Amino acid sequence: MRNRYLDLLRAAAVARVVLYHLTGWSALTIVFPAMSVMFALGGSMMAASLDRSGPMAVERRLRRLLPSLWVLSAVAVPAMLIDGVFWNWKLLLWLFPIEDPWAGGTWTAALSATWYLRDFLWFVVLSPLLLPLFRRLPVVSVATPYAALAVITLGGLTPHPIVRDLALYGGAWLLGFAHHDGKLRDRRLLWVAGVAAAIAAAWMVTHPGPRGFDLNDIPLANALWSLAVVLVLLRISPAIRPNRLVTVLNARALTIYLWHVPILVAITHAGEAAGWPVRGDLGIGWRAVVLAAMLALVVLAVGWVEDWAAGRRPELLPGRGVPIRPSLGPDPVPVARTERELTAVR
Numbered sequence: 001m002r003n004r005y006l007d008l009l010r011a012a013a014v015a016r017v018v019l020y021h022l023t024g025w026s027a028l029t030i031v032f033p034a035m036s037v038m039f040a041l042g043g044s045m046m047a048a049s050l051d052r053s054g055p056m057a058v059e060r061r062l063r064r065l066l067p068s069l070w071v072l073s074a075v076a077v078p079a080m081l082i083d084g085v086f087w088n089w090k091l092l093l094w095l096f097p098i099e100d101p102w103a104g105g106t107w108t109a110a111l112s113a114t115w116y117l118r119d120f121l122w123f124v125v126l127s128p129l130l131l132p133l134f135r136r137l138p139v140v141s142v143a144t145p146y147a148a149l150a151v152i153t154l155g156g157l158t159p160h161p162i163v164r165d166l167a168l169y170g171g172a173w174l175l176g177f178a179h180h181d182g183k184l185r186d187r188r189l190l191w192v193a194g195v196a197a198a199i200a201a202a203w204m205v206t207h208p209g210p211r212g213f214d215l216n217d218i219p220l221a222n223a224l225w226s227l228a229v230v231l232v233l234l235r236i237s238p239a240i241r242p243n244r245l246v247t248v249l250n251a252r253a254l255t256i257y258l259w260h261v262p263i264l265v266a267i268t269h270a271g272e273a274a275g276w277p278v279r280g281d282l283g284i285g286w287r288a289v290v291l292a293a294m295l296a297l298v299v300l301a302v303g304w305v306e307d308w309a310a311g312r313r314p315e316l317l318p319g320r321g322v323p324i325r326p327s328l329g330p331d332p333v334p335v336a337r338t339e340r341e342l343t344a345v346r
Contacts, residue, residue, distance in 0.1 A: 013038045
């Protein structure tokens with residue numbers, strides 16, 4: 001049976017990510033560390049998929065992840081080349097982003113959010129090895145990424161971004177395994193959450209980043225605070241009624257994630273060129289309205305790709321049951337058995 005509470009968490013993460021990029025409010029990273037929550041949800045779903053399908057789960061996850069990226073790249077890559085950006089072999093990484101796909105010119109900032117798909121891809125590929133290891137040594141497995149991040153931070157090391165992010169978010173992914181296996185119900189874990197939160201707060205206050213207490217700039221505090229939040233959020237499973245907005249956000253989460261930053265960058269540049277305010281209540285207000293309208297158009301135009309990639313009958317708007325054309329993928333999967341993974345942005 002579909003867990004609507006997890007759907008609610010995922011939808012909240014999508015909304016928080018968009019709001020953070022719209023406003024830049026650092027407090028949002030503390031109130032709800034959406035990125036780690038999404039990796040934890042992804043880990044839980046990946047464990048379920050591996051138990052059900054074995055190693056084939058990797059192929060199925062990638063098949064759901066990549067098509068929406070290809071749609072974005074079909075627009076972005078030609079636009080960059082037309083804009084005068086010289087060919088770079090790393091443009092090919094838009095097909096399979098084991099590293100950050102290359103972006104240049106005005107698209108550099110617009111496409112900066114693709115780091116999440118890179119990290120998610122690595123976690124998916126590594127999961128057939130990580131899940132058995134976790135089940136043999138659960139405590140050691142979960143503790144290892146946090147220990148590695150502490151070494152990186154305290155030692156002043158600068159590893160490759162992929163290595164850094166595996167340490168930063170690996171613990172959340174493995175906590176997702178623990179959630180799937182029912183290992184987060186132990187009340188003693190609340191003490192772990194409390195200790196982790198206290199250490200995170202102390203480190204954040206004594207080691208603020210360039211934007212103050214924005215956790216995106218303080219990796220160790222980010223990981224430990226997220227550990228506490230994930231332990232609390234995933235140990236409960238309240239009954240949640242079906243909600244249309246939550247349904248839409250889940251079914252179109254990847255589309256919203258991939259497109260909201262390019263749209264927001266374009267809106268902001270246009271506003272600045274026209275001399276309109278882009279900061280403060282007025283600037284945030286008008287950009288929010290335009291962003292919502294343009295995201296709605298994009299969701300209607302290309303969001304159905306997520307349905308096709310998941311083997312569902314494509315729909316213009318999820319939840320209405322009105323297909324826009326016959327499915328081009330596998331036979332439609334009953335809603336109670338489908339899964340969504342997302343994303344969010346730092």
